[in-house]
Amino acid sequence: MTNKPRLGVFSVTGCFGCQLTLAFVEDILLELLDKFEIAAFPMLKQENSYENLDIAIIEGSACRQEEIEELKKIRNNSKIVVALGACANSGSVQSIIEVSDKKQVMETVYNKKYKQYNPVEVGGIDKHIKVDFHIYGCPPDKEDLLLFIKQLLAGNIKPKQVDYNVCVECRAKANPCLLQEGKFCVGALTHGGCNALCPTNGHYCFGCHGYWEDSNVEALTELFKEYGFDKQLKNILAKFDCTSKQIKQIVK
Ligand code: SF4
Ligand code: SF4
Ligand code: SF4
Incomplete structure (x- = not known):
């Protein structure tokens, strides 16, 4: 030692x-x-x-x-x-x-x-x-x-303070919104901090930073239904975060 x-x-x-x-x-x-x-x-x-x-x-x-x-x-x-x-x-x-x-x-x-x-x-x-x-x-x-x-x-660990979802970073980068284009993306339900890596590169956010707890889950679930994305939403959320109560309700 x-x-x-x-x-x-x-x-x-x-x-x-x-x-x-x-x-x-x-x-x-x-x-x-x-x-x-x-x-x-x-x-x-x-x-x-x-x-x-x-x-x-x-x-x-x-x-x-x-x-x-x-x-x-x-x-x-x-x-x-x-x-x-x-x-x-x-x-x-x-x-x-x-x-x-x-x-x-x-x-x-x-x-x-x-x-x-x-x-x-x-x-x-x-x-x-x-x-x-x-x-x-x-x-x-x-x-x-x-x-x-x-x-x-x-000797000075200062974690990045991230109290927003991926959409905040995505909008700050002036990316076109995939959802507004009728495409799938779960950035609104996802904890930020990745600088909107995927949407910035033309791919939807699939939630790898985990569930963003301040999400308006009910409104977003309705929105995804309107777009016909309910099944895709369940499948994607099941991959990264089935532990929070809100996500369990969507995925089950
Ligand atoms: S593309 Fe995705 S992450 Fe970007 S603003 Fe739209 S929903 Fe949010
Ligand atoms: S999938 Fe992960 S890295 Fe890609 S935008 Fe979403 S949270 Fe960021
Ligand atoms: S699946 Fe788990 S262990 Fe593998 S890269 Fe992703 S977070 Fe890390």
């Missing part, structure tokens, strides 16, 4: 895409490796430790009781915990089980002949442990990670 602050990167159920993005912030990764002792980072090293962590960055969501125990172990050994990416913040694809027939989902994924497990309530990791900072996206934006690591290196 060295005198450097100890950083651990951990994964519960997810696709490892967040870790991969973190591993590719190459502009600053070497500095990070130099200033911190990397206690855990399964994508980069084989031996990983949970002990005496100054900061733990977690991707994925807990889908089994063992993973909840693992999250608690990480929390109990860490001064600061960061939820990285859509899975860790809102459950992502795994949370579909919350609005589906659980038995049917398990049989579809694992097949009847395989040993199945009892799923736990799937959602963001803050369902199970206290989270100090959130970095959104699927995968998270490299610039957001770069900013976060720079702040981490400077």
Whole structure:
């Protein structure tokens, strides 16, 4: 063990895409490796430790009781915990089980002949442990990670204050509104902070930053119905955030 602050990167159920993005912030990764002792980072090293962590960055969501125990172990050994990416913040694809027939989902994924497990309530990791900072996206934006690591290196983490939806950023960029053109987009229901990445590049927002809690869900659901987008809305929202009450009502 060295005198450097100890950083651990951990994964519960997810696709490892967040870790991969973190591993590719190459502009600053070497500095990070130099200033911190990397206690855990399964994508980069084989031996990983949970002990005496100054900061733990977690991707994925807990889908089994063992993973909840693992999250608690990480929390109990860490001064600061960061939820990285859509899975860790809102459950992502795994949370579909919350609005589906659980038995049917398990049989579809694992097949009847395989040993199945009892799923736990799937959602963001803050369902199970206290989270100090959130970095959104699927995968998270490299610039957001770069900013976060720079702040981490400077010992002064100041999360981006985002209290608006994707539409605010989209309008600020003077993008034409896809919805007004009769096209699909869930930016109005989605937590901002990505600088309206998708609509700026001609693609609809599909909600990877999670549900924006101040959304006028009823009015927006009516609007999507008028446009004939109800089915698409359900399918898209089910991919990223089935954990909030409002989204459950739309998706079920
Ligand atoms: S948030 Fe996206 S990129 Fe990250 S682990 Fe989940 S599915 Fe993969
Ligand atoms: S294109 Fe999408 S994100 Fe942009 S203003 Fe319209 S609904 Fe909002
Ligand atoms: S526009 Fe929507 S889907 Fe695209 S990065 Fe931003 S939040 Fe994610």
